[in-house]
Amino acid sequence: MVAAVLAGLSLLSLLTCGYLAWGSRRGCAGEAPGNVLGEEPAAGASRSQPHIIFILADDQGFRDVGYHGSEIRTPTLDKLAAEGVKLENYYVQPMCTPSRSQLITGKYQIHTGLQHSIIRPTQPNCLPLDNVTLPQKLKEVGYSTHMVGKWHLGFYRRECMPTQRGFDSFFGSLLGSGDYYTHFKCDSPGICGYDLYENNNAAWDHDNGIYSTQMYTQKVQQILASHNPRKPIFLYIAYQAVHSPLQAPGRYFEHYRSINNINRRRYAAMLACLDEAINNVTLTLRKYGYYENSIIIYSSDNGGQPMAGGSNWPLRGSKGTYWEGGIRAVGFVHSPLLKNKGSVCKELVHITDWFPTLITLAEGQIDEDIQLDGYDVWETISEGRRSPRVDILHNIDPIYTKAKNGSWAAGYGIWNTAIQSAIRVNHWKLLTGNPGYSDWVPPQAFSNAGPNRWHNERISWSAGKTVWLFNITADPYERVDLSARHPEVVKQLLRRLSQFNKTAVPVRYPPKDPRSNPKLNGGVWGPWFKDDEKKKKSDKSKGANKQKKSKNKKKAN
16 A cells, blocks of 8 residues: 555656756656666576667757747757757658558558548548557567557457557557547537447546546556556657647747737647657656656648648748658667767668667567568668668559649659659659649748748749659758759659559548437447448348349259
């Protein structure tokens, strides 16, 4: 009983210690970190296996971090990045589901069937069950695996839930967005439900009106406080912030009242809260003895959305596009295990690379039959070596709205340029089809009270244009299209696209299922496809086959 009370007081002190500097080796309440449990390593685990903390922010723009020149203060992110390795040639996907699926499988979207858009709440769709996931591979080598935050990889069947895909525990939301306080989400009028889960059940007990960024951080602290730091842990923290709706506790607005644009002001407050949350996670790692053997990876899932307060300046485009502003992300690695601390990595790194990199660091094995698109880039990050990656397939989306003037002729008979696609090979980047919103949105665009595109830089492309080529190393802001000047390079990249396309699996994007309505599931978003329905269908088909066979026998007689 006494031990339980002491443990509770210890956790309470950490939750209330606030936003303290963690440069010293002492915890926020003055406690020296160490192994608080004093247990031996679990069977199958190695003392050398690092603790892996993967923090994924949602919709954070490329400029929206202090060390990229933002007016929004992010002292925690700045310090972690400065003492670690900043990834300044780091790419993700332009939307939520694609980035998360590639992180957890190490495969491009074209190899999982998720190459179009995102998984909608009402779709009977999820990350295909035949894909091995990162937490599953880490569990094989003795890791405890925990997820806190946003899933967004489908949930229509129980087999799709995080706890069925390799996580020992899950606390968070299943959908792509929702209210930060009520955890309620409407997909369309009348299609509304609660979206907060603990493992496989709705977490009604946690419906206390706590802001999700703070609530998720408290859950992370509880997990770390109760876990044995001598046993390796994989902690995937997928914060909801700074995705819309734009909500934040009042005290985080204090430093940003001078920002007239209301969306930018709210966004700044949300990011300030997120920065504080990551500070508190880091304090917890130190307090309970994880930090010295930990690897902290920070990444945004896609570019920012200017209309929702995000800034990608000076990059072009926004979330949902294949311009650099949609796919070039804030990212860094912080760890005492890094060899080149305080450095900048300008080598090519993609979100699929975390799968093989982390499995190798965890002393796991990658099966030969798993055809990955990611590379082990630990030596690139830690030691400054050349990246094994020379290209990135940003995507091929065969069902996205076709470009009206695209054609096989425009693609030299190699590729139909009506199809939305984007690829990077060495310094070159090629886009075809309809690449999406293409403005540059400078900081001045946020100077007024409402959304203002007056300051945006826009280019009116010549009619019928469906191919763009850029030298991204020389022109990272995509201002000079070189497709007419270098037709041979265009052809080479089109051939590479065609080669990738031959390996693509069919797109998974089913129509909405009316059975997904939360009203039919106790007011909760959750699995609606029941196994007994599958059995009934299979029984019916078996019965129909039997009837056909008996009819055939009668005819034969």
